[in-house]
Amino acid sequence: MKFPYGICDFRKITTKGYFYCDRSDRIPLLERAEYMLFLRPRRFGKSLLLSMLTNYYDVAKKDEFDTMFGKLKIGQNPTELRNSYFILKWDFSCVDPTGTAADIKKGLWNHINSRIKGFIRYYENFDLHGIEVNPDDVLTSIDSLISAVRMTAYPIYLLIDEYDNFANRVMMGVQRDSQEMYEALVHEAGPLRTLFKTVKASASESLFDRIFITGVSPVVMSDITSGYNIAENIYLRHQFNDICGFSEKEIGEALKRVSQGCGLSESTAGEALELMKTYYNGYRFSPKADKFVYNPTLSMYFLKYLYEDCEYPRNMLDANLATDDAKLDYIAQVSAGRQMLLELLREDRKVSVSDISDRFGIREMLREERKNHEFMVSFLYYFGVLTIKGEEPDGRISLKIPNLVIRGLYADRICEMLLPDPAIRDEGKNAARQLYEKGDMEPVCVFIENHYFRVFGNRDYRWANELTVKTAFLTLLYNDILYIMDTESEIDRRYADLTMIIRPDMRRFTILDILIEFKFVPLKESGLSGEEARKLTAEELRHLPSVHKQMEDAKKQVEDYGKVLEKRFGNLRLRKFAVVSLGFERLRWAEV
Numbered sequence: 001m002k003f004p005y006g007i008c009d010f011r012k013i014t015t016k017g018y019f020y021c022d023r024s025d026r027i028p029l030l031e032r033a034e035y036m037l038f039l040r041p042r043r044f045g046k047s048l049l050l051s052m053l054t055n056y057y058d059v060a061k062k063d064e065f066d067t068m069f070g071k072l073k074i075g076q077n078p079t080e081l082r083n084s085y086f087i088l089k090w091d092f093s094c095v096d097p098t099g100t101a102a103d104i105k106k107g108l109w110n111h112i113n114s115r116i117k118g119f120i121r122y123y124e125n126f127d128l129h130g131i132e133v134n135p136d137d138v139l140t141s142i143d144s145l146i147s148a149v150r151m152t153a154y155p156i157y158l159l160i161d162e163y164d165n166f167a168n169r170v171m172m173g174v175q176r177d178s179q180e181m182y183e184a185l186v187h188e189a190g191p192l193r194t195l196f197k198t199v200k201a202s203a204s205e206s207l208f209d210r211i212f213i214t215g216v217s218p219v220v221m222s223d224i225t226s227g228y229n230i231a232e233n234i235y236l237r238h239q240f241n242d243i244c245g246f247s248e249k250e251i252g253e254a255l256k257r258v259s260q261g262c263g264l265s266e267s268t269a270g271e272a273l274e275l276m277k278t279y280y281n282g283y284r285f286s287p288k289a290d291k292f293v294y295n296p297t298l299s300m301y302f303l304k305y306l307y308e309d310c311e312y313p314r315n316m317l318d319a320n321l322a323t324d325d326a327k328l329d330y331i332a333q334v335s336a337g338r339q340m341l342l343e344l345l346r347e348d349r350k351v352s353v354s355d356i357s358d359r360f361g362i363r364e365m366l367r368e369e370r371k372n373h374e375f376m377v378s379f380l381y382y383f384g385v386l387t388i389k390g391e392e393p394d395g396r397i398s399l400k401i402p403n404l405v406i407r408g409l410y411a412d413r414i415c416e417m418l419l420p421d422p423a424i425r426d427e428g429k430n431a432a433r434q435l436y437e438k439g440d441m442e443p444v445c446v447f448i449e450n451h452y453f454r455v456f457g458n459r460d461y462r463w464a465n466e467l468t469v470k471t472a473f474l475t476l477l478y479n480d481i482l483y484i485m486d487t488e489s490e491i492d493r494r495y496a497d498l499t500m501i502i503r504p505d506m507r508r509f510t511i512l513d514i515l516i517e518f519k520f521v522p523l524k525e526s527g528l529s530g531e532e533a534r535k536l537t538a539e540e541l542r543h544l545p546s547v548h549k550q551m552e553d554a555k556k557q558v559e560d561y562g563k564v565l566e567k568r569f570g571n572l573r574l575r576k577f578a579v580v581s582l583g584f585e586r587l588r589w590a591e592v
Contacts, residue, residue: 001019001254001257001258001261001307002017002019003300003304004019004020005297005301005304006300006320008047008048010048010052010054010055010068011055011064011068013048014067014068014072019300019303021246021247021250022072023052023243023244024052024056024069024074025073025074026239026240027056027079030053030212030234031081033232033234034209034211034232035203035210035211035230035232036212036213036231036232036233036234037213037214037215037218037221037231037232037233037234037235038213038214038234038235038240039214039216039217039218039235039382040235040244040384041216041382041383041384042216042383042384043296043320043321044244044295044296044297044384045245045296045297046161046214046244047161047214048244049214049243050089050159050161050214053159054089054159056069056074056082057081057082057083057084057085057087057157057210058083058087059083059084059086059126059154060122060126065078065082084154085154085155085156085157085209085210086149086152086154086155087156087159088119088145088156088159089159089160090111090112090115090159090160090161091111091160091162092108092111092160092161092162092163092164092165093161093162093165094111095108095111095165095166097166100181101184101185101190101191104166104181104185104191105185105191108138108191108192108195109191110135112138112141112142113138113141116131116133116141116145117133119145126152126154128149128152129148129151130144131144131145131148132144139194139195139198142198142199142202143198146202146207146208149207150207155207155209155210156207157208157210157212158210159211159212159213160211160212160213161214162214162215162216163214163215163220164215164216164217164219165215166182166220167182167217167219167220167223167362168216168217168219179362186220186223186224186227192220192224192227193224194227196227196228197228199211199228200227200228200229200230204230211231216383217379217382218233218358218360219360219361219362221359222359222361223361223362233358235285236285236286236287236358238286238289238290241284241289241291242289242291242293244293244296245283245294245295245296246293246294246296246299247293247294248273248277248281248291248292251273251276251277251294254303255269255272255273255276255306256269258272258303258306258307259272262306262310263310264310271504272306272312275312275503275504276294276302278484279298279302279316279404279405279480280294280295280299280316280405281293281402282402283402283403284387284388284389285387285388286388287388287391287397289388292402295321295402295405297318297321298317298321298405301313302316311505312503312504312505314481316404316405316480316481317405317408317409317480327379327380327383327385328341328380328409328410328413329413330379331376331379332414332417334371334376336371336373336376338417340373340377341410341413341414341417342414342471343467344400344401344410345401345410345414345471345474345475349400350400351373351377351386351398351399352392352396352398352399353373353374353378353396353397354374354395354396355374355397356377356381356397357374357378360375360378360379377399380399384402384406385401385402385406385409385410386399386401386402387401387402404480404484404485407478407485408480408485411474411478411485412478414475415475415476415478418455418475419451419452419455427451428451428476430443431444431446431476432444432477432479435477435512435514436479436482436511436514437510437512438512439512439575439591441577441589441591444473444476445579445587448469448472448476448587449585449586449587452472453584453585456468456584468584469518469520469579469581470497470498473516473518474498477498477500477514482502482511483501483506483514484500484501484502484503485498485500486498486499486501497516497517497518498514498516498518499513499515500513500514500515501513501565501569501572502572507571512573513565513569513573513574513575514574514575515558515562515565515574515576515577516558516577516578516579517554517555517557517558517561517577517578518580518581519551519553519554519578519580519581520580520581521544521546521547521550521582521583522583523582523583523585525546526544526582526583530583530585533582533583533585533586534585534586536582538588541582547580547582547588550580551578554578555578555590557578558577558592559592561576562574562576562592575591576591576592577591578590578592
């Protein structure tokens with residue numbers, strides 16, 4: 001088998017025997033709209049979708065139709081529009097978004113002129129005459145191209161990939177004057193707005209007969225407003241939920257073939273499916289969609305690695321997607337955003353909004369006072385670090401963290417947010433290692449008392465509650481290389497606070513499975529002030545009635561949960577702990 005990791009050339013994939021999940025049956029649905037905007041997170045298969053459309057509609061590819069599409073669903077019943085267009089494709093990721101607005105305009109003009117020159121060479125046998133490319137004014141180049149195409153029997157299908165590349169880089173603060181630079185691009189006479197106005201005018205005359213635009217967020221469309229207000233947003237339509245992404249059935253079938261090639265057992269294939277489900281599944285892009293989909297890039301990463309090495313990759317997060325934590329950093333700059341990230345890290349936590357916003361511009365992105373709850377949730381949805389969970393009884397849309405690999409990004413970002421000093425974070429990792437390797441809980445608890453609890457005393461974290469203690473432990477202990485980390489894990493119809501089960505492929509190491517049950521005693525309930533709590537000896541803390549009661553309850557629960565886990569897995573090196581927090585001052589722990 002050949003897995004097309006990093007390959008988005010549809011022709012190469014379908015003619016060279018690469019693994020491919022057929023999505024060509026959506027072409028008739030796509031033809032219902034003439035001007036479309038389709039959004040998905042980074043590395044989610046958008047470019048491959050554009051490549052499929054390019055090869056399907058390109059008039060110059062008529063002779064290759066059966067080779068590429070003959071075995072696919074659309075090949076059995078093609079539409080009338082197949083191979084009936086000139087294809088013009090722009091890819092804004094090829095344009096350097098740094099420098100001045102004039103620099104970016106020049107880069108954008110150069111890119112489009114280059115694509116027009118390529119268009120002329122590619123279609124040289126179609127009697128296209130008199131196309132003049134103006135290096136100083138791309139709008140006249142487009143006009144010249146359209147004038148020549150008007151004299152032929154074929155209209156143009158315009159494809160634009162990563163149309164919002166500029167806005168994404170601006171938002172991440174690539175350069176100091178990024179806001180002014182971006183606004184210069186989208187204001188009334190800015191190059192982006194004037195370009196899209198030209199595209200809109202050409203579409204109105206059916207010269208650009210069809211247009212398909214992909215990107216990550218709706219920001220640019222919001223900022224150019226009337227410059228291009230003809231696009232139909234199809235990204236929330238349930239019919240296209242899995243047009244990019246894989247189903248569980250498709251992943252399961254691929255794993256069976258890989259397992260056969262590696263000589264792995266059927267149970268190992270099932271184990272691999274559960275691992276991929278935990279780390280990569282969970283994306284839903286429409287509240288009406290009935291199934292979740294797997295991240296395609298991460299799935300290809302895993303399958304290719306397993307096929308070639310017959311073992312799982314050590315890092316479940318492909319490094320090419322690791323930069324997505326910058327989106328969490330962006331939200332963490334807002335105090336309300338910090339609170340939301342902390343709350344979301346809980347396994348069962350969700351956030352709800354009346355609707356996912358499809359119109360927010362750069363002003364909302366760059367000004368804190370405009371970053372309300374709906375904006376922050378919508379923003380995280382578009383960038384793939386939140387996904388739709390479902391619809392609430394009151395009609396609101398609920399969203400959650402998609403899977404374990406994205407939860408890892410949250411854990412890392414929150415740890416950096418609470419403990420900005422890297423030396424202190426390293427100290428915390430050393431404390432966590434003592435628990436993994438020796439079952440020693442004391443270094444972890446001492447670290448949290450000395451560092452996390454001091455942070456919780458800061459006025460920015462007054463909203464912290466008992467759940468925050470669990471979050472502190474989770475961010476400190478999080479390790480998805482060694483463990484499947486789970487909070488609120490269902491055990492015998494009840495929920496354990498934190499389970500750390502060693503990944504199947506990591507059981508060769510001498511680390512321990514961990515189960516922790518947390519309890520919280522508010523200072524008010526204990527009758528102590530924070531200062532008094534800090535002065536308690538370990539013995540006094542142990543005998544404090546409220547702490548003692550909660551400790552006994554936690555011990556009983558963790559003992560019961562441990563028996564169920566031992567029965568479920570059978571080969572655990574399980575260490576069980578009960579931890580009681582007295583406010584955000586002291587911790588008492590006990591191994592059970």
